[in-house]
Amino acid sequence: MTYFKIFIVFCFSQVIILNAGAQTINDYPQDKKTIEDGKALFTQNCSSCHSFTQRGIGPDLSGVTTELTKPALLRFIRNSQSVIEGGNPRGIKLLQEYKVPMPSFEALSNDQMGAILAYVNTYRTKDESATINKFGLAIKDPIPQRIKKSGLTLELEEITTANPSADKIPLARINQMRVLPGKKERSFIEDLRGKLYELKDRQLTEVMDISKQMPSFISVPGYATGFGSFAFHPNFYKNGLLYTIHSEKPRSAPSDFAYPDSIPVLIQCVLTEWKINDPKSGKFEGKSRELLRIDMPTVIHSMQEIVFNPLARPKDSDYGLLYLTLGDGGSAEAGFSFLCNTNTQIRASVLRIDPKGNNSKNGKYGIPAINPFASDNDDKTLGEVFARGFRNPNRVAWTPEGKMLISDIGLNSIEELNLIQAGADYGWPQREGTFFLNSKGKMNKVYALQPDESNFKFVYPLAQFDHDEGNAISGGYVYQGNIEQLKNKYIFGDVTTGRVFYIENEAITSEKPAEILEFDLLFKGVPSTFRDITASRRADLRFGLGANKQFYLFTKTDGKIWKVTGCKSL
Numbered sequence: 167m168t169y170f171k172i173f174i175v176f177c178f179s180q181v182i183i184l185n186a187g188a189q190t191i192n193d194y195p196q197d198k199k200t201i202e203d204g205k206a207l208f209t210q211n212c213s214s215c216h217s218f219t220q221r222g223i224g225p226d227l228s229g230v231t232t233e234l235t236k237p238a239l240l241r242f243i244r245n246s247q248s249v250i251e252g253g254n255p256r257g258i259k260l261l262q263e264y265k266v267p268m269p270s271f272e273a274l275s276n277d278q279m280g281a282i283l284a285y286v287n288t289y290r291t292k293d294e295s296a297t298i299n300k301f302g303l304a305i306k307d308p309i310p311q312r313i314k315k316s317g318l319t320l321e322l323e324e325i326t327t328a329n330p331s332a333d334k335i336p337l338a339r340i341n342q343m344r345v346l347p348g349k350k351e352r353s354f355i356e357d358l359r360g361k362l363y364e365l366k367d368r369q370l371t372e373v374m375d376i377s378k379q380m381p382s383f384i385s386v387p388g389y390a391t392g393f394g395s396f397a398f399h400p401n402f403y404k405n406g407l408l409y410t411i412h413s414e415k416p417r418s419a420p421s422d423f424a425y426p427d428s429i430p431v432l433i434q435c436v437l438t439e440w441k442i443n444d445p446k447s448g449k450f451e452g453k454s455r456e457l458l459r460i461d462m463p464t465v466i467h468s469m470q471e472i473v474f475n476p477l478a479r480p481k482d483s484d485y486g487l488l489y490l491t492l493g494d495g496g497s498a499e500a501g502f503s504f505l506c507n508t509n510t511q512i513r514a515s516v517l518r519i520d521p522k523g524n525n526s527k528n529g530k531y532g533i534p535a536i537n538p539f540a541s542d543n544d545d546k547t548l549g550e551v552f553a554r555g556f557r558n559p560n561r562v563a564w565t566p567e568g569k570m571l572i573s574d575i576g577l578n579s580i581e582e583l584n585l586i587q588a589g590a591d592y593g594w595p596q597r598e599g600t601f602f603l604n605s606k607g608k609m610n611k612v613y614a615l616q617p618d619e620s621n622f623k624f625v626y627p628l629a630q631f632d633h634d635e636g637n638a639i640s641g642g643y644v645y646q647g648n649i650e651q652l653k654n655k656y657i658f659g660d661v662t663t664g665r666v667f668y669i670e671n672e673a674i675t676s677e678k679p680a681e682i683l684e685f686d687l688l689f690k691g692v693p694s695t696f697r698d699i700t701a702s703r704r705a706d707l708r709f710g711l712g713a714n715k716q717f718y719l720f721t722k723t724d725g726k727i728w729k730v731t732g733c734k735s736l
Contacts, residue, residue, distance in 0.1 A: 194231065195280065196288040204285030205613035207278055209432065209465075210387050211271075212653030218289040220499045221578055222611040224268075231287040232517075237285060243279050244272050255620040266637075266662060269617025294381070301602060304611035308579055308601055309632040313667065316683035317653060320666060321732035324690060325693075325718070326368045328725035330358040336706055338725030339385070339392065343710025343718055355727075356394035360412075361386045364448065365712065365727070374450040376410055376438075382418035384433070388559075391433065395471045399521075400478070400486060406442040406452065409488060409521065411469040412560045414459075421461040422528050423512045429502055431461045435469040437490065439521055441613035448667035457521060457531045460492070463500050467558040467575075469492025477568050483536050489552065490517040491559035491572065498557070498578065498595035503605045507595055509539055509554050510546045514594055516559060516572065516586070518552040527549070538560060538589030555592035555624065556584075561641025561709075563656070565674055567576050571628070573658060577603075581639035582627040583658065583669070585676055593624040600626045604607070629669055629680040636660025644671050645717055653731040657685075657709065657717065664705030664721070700724050 194199070202669035211429040215224040231239070242249055246268045250257040261510040262265055269510045274282075328338035328522055339358035343365075348353040353365040360377025385392030391413045399407035416431040424431075437458040442450045460467050478484040494506035494514040506514035523532015533540050533549035540549035564569065580599030584592055595605040601612035602619075620722040631639075642658035653672035666685045673680035689699055698706035699721075706722035717730040 171535045191646065194236070195284045199283050200284045201288060204283070205660045206539060207282050208273075208285050211274075212282070217499060219501055220608065226610075227286055228289040229291060230561075231283060232290050236283065239283055240276075240279055243274065243282075246711035248419070250543040253264055255272070261703075262406060267479040274439075288667070289396075293387075295363055297374040301604060301613040304613055305601065308599065308612055308633070309630065311411060313631060313635050313682050313684050316668070317687060317736045318683075319686040319688055319693075319734045319736065320339065320689045320730055321734065322690070322719065322728040325727045325729050326365070328357065328363070328370055328720075328727065329372075330725060331357050331361065335462065335702065336722035336725075339721070339722050340720050340725060340727070341390075341393075343720070344396060344398065344706075344710060345711055345713055346402065348403055353716075354396070356393050357396065358390070360393045362393070362396060362450070371448065373448060376412060377684065379454065380412060380414065380436075380438075382414040382434075384415055386435070387716050390468060390470065394435075394469055396471075396644065397488065400474055403445050403657065405519070405582075406441055406445045408440040408450065409457075409472050410438050410440065410474055411490070412438070413468065416461070419456075419459060421459050423460045425461060425463075425502075429462065429463050429505070433462045433495075434470060435460045435462060435467050435492075440584050455530070457519075458490075458528070460495075461514075462495030462497075462503055463626075464496030468495055469493075469562045471562055473508055473562050475570075477564055483534075486520065486522065487518050487522050487534055489562060490519065491556070491562060492517060493556065493558040498605055501608060503595050507605070509548060509591070510549055512550065514556050515548075515551045515554040516556065516562075517550045519550055528531065529571055535671055549631075552583060552588055553586050553590050553592065555590075555594045555597075557573050557594045560639070563641060565641045565644050566646060566654070567655070569674055571641070571656065571674070573639045574627075575638045575661075579612045579632055580627075581631050581633075581636060581660070583639065583641070583656075583680075584625070585628040585674060587625060587676075590625040591623065593622075593626075596622070597624055597626075599630040599632075599644070627679070628674060628676075629682050631667075631682060634661075637662040640707050640709060643711050643717070646713040647717055647730075649730065649733050652717075652730070652733070659707050659709065659719075661707055662704050664700070664707045666707075688734070696721060698724075 173262045176728045216227050218228040250261055267275045328340045330337045336443040341358050342354055343355045349700050354604050354611045355365055356362045360375050362374040364373050394411045397409045399405055414436055418434055439455045439457055440452050441453040472488055475484045494517050497505040505511055520532030520534050525532050537549050539551055541549040557571045560575055563571045572584045572586055574582040576598050582599055597603055598612055601616050603612055638661035640659045640661045640716055645652040653670040657668045658664040667682050669680040669682055696707055702723045708720050710718040712718050720727040
């Protein structure tokens with residue numbers, strides 16, 4: 167999901183399972199200092215997965231301290247897996263529901279755990295009123311058809327292991343791979359904790375560390391917090407322009423897109439341009455210039471990717487324009503859907519800007535005249551917006567024919583792959599996949615589309631799968647390498663389970679949904695799965711393109727990078 171130290175389902179992802187039927191009201195501290203300390207700890211360690219209004223990666227925690235004893239809650243925080251391994255039946259059931267257990271948090275002191283619970287205890291009442299609605303019965307299994315095996319097996323070769331940037335899982339938060347075109351192509355990969363590496367001769371060499379150059383840089387909390395993405399200008403070897411996005415502490419500097427003070431700011435997202443002194447060097451040094459800064463109300467779904475259209479040439483109107491995928495910042499789940507539900511808001515959108523222009527409100531970047539809302543004569547719409555209606559648009563790709571694809575991570579029900587049209591609305595937070603979502607109430611259920619659906623003009627996914635199959639789509643690319651059986655397949659997968667899927671390039675059309683098929687996997691000749699290889703319920707799978715059209719898969723959990731070397735038919 168959001169899709170972000172791993173707090174896979176932190177503090178409480180299955181706390182409601184421990185003592186079924188327990189209704190003890192425990193004696194928690196009531197003093198202001200303890201509760202404020204607990205709130206700060208909760209925000210730092212738990213808010214990526216939990217709230218008190220909605221289910222997310224973990225359950226809604228409102229009322230949990232009235233349902234369970236304090237000792238039971240503390241046991242779970244200390245070591246959830248030992249509780250589950252002890253055979254607790256509801257624990258096993260919720261592990262199946264949420265797919266991943268949370269890690270042990272024995273490093274937290276008793277006082278810290280107690281403070282967190284004191285804060286949680288201030289939300290003693292579970293609000294059920296929003297579950298009563300006029301939208302009909304919730305759909306228990308949105309997509310009953312299962313993803314079929316394709317009969318194809320990917321052969322994977324281990325290339326290297328990224329340098330650990332922490333001593334706990336995820337060991338290396340390797341997140342994105344890019345190719346720098348030129349006479350000799352170069353491959354780069356970044357770690358969310360701040361470092362940019364060059365992949366050469368099966369070795370990763372650090373070329374830049376933005377965490378040391380940005381005083382307010384942060385890489386926690388949140389699954390995607392930190393150094394999120396990078397993009398080389400298509401004329402990089404001549405102009406030396408490199409672009410990055412990263413996270414900073416709230417209120418580190420004035421935001422270009424703020425909101426009322428009554429709404430919290432938990433993180434700022436920053437887009438930066440770097441002028442590299444020597445683009446051919448193995449070390450990137452130079453000056454930086456901030457282009458854009460955006461406030462977010464939670465630590466999830468912030469800036470996800472920046473990318474230039476790799477097919478655009480100097481005479482094309484799209485050449486040199488930078489795309490930026492921007493999640494809703496958790497605003498919908500936090501009850502602030504008005505921050506992300508129209509094209510008058512920057513969040514939940516894909517932006518297209520001219521980094522060398524200056525006609526934006528802050529004067530630091532340009533708004534291309536060809537953008538769909540740039541010349542609509544409406545002062546309220548944002549000219550930066552290229553398309554909107556995304557919860558967590560995590561990856562962008564183009565087909566060989568120039569079609570733009572974006573994968574969008576859903577909340578509780580549906581994962582999407584979208585075929586992008588300029589100016590289109592993809593539905594979030596009113597829709598999840600091809601289903602109705604009650605954005606003003608509980609969002610953990612989806613419903614059939616309502617009779618007035620045609621009034622809204624939403625665009626539906628090219629392909630989708632529900633949470634019987636996985637929890638968070640991991641976007642990929644159309645294979646264009648030398649393995650014949652893989653050519654013209656858009657290869658992607660699921661972050662959590664590590665399953666690898668594909669759709670045929672010829673099925674990428676707005677006429678009908680594309681069929682998703684699944685690969686089997688061979689690791690150094692041995693059949694296995696990414697969950698087994700990483701020895702983790704959360705594989706944290708990503709995809710990348712390297713030099714010479716090589717196709718890579720890598721996992722944050724263990725930092726290993728795998729190259730696709732072949733494909734076999736069963």
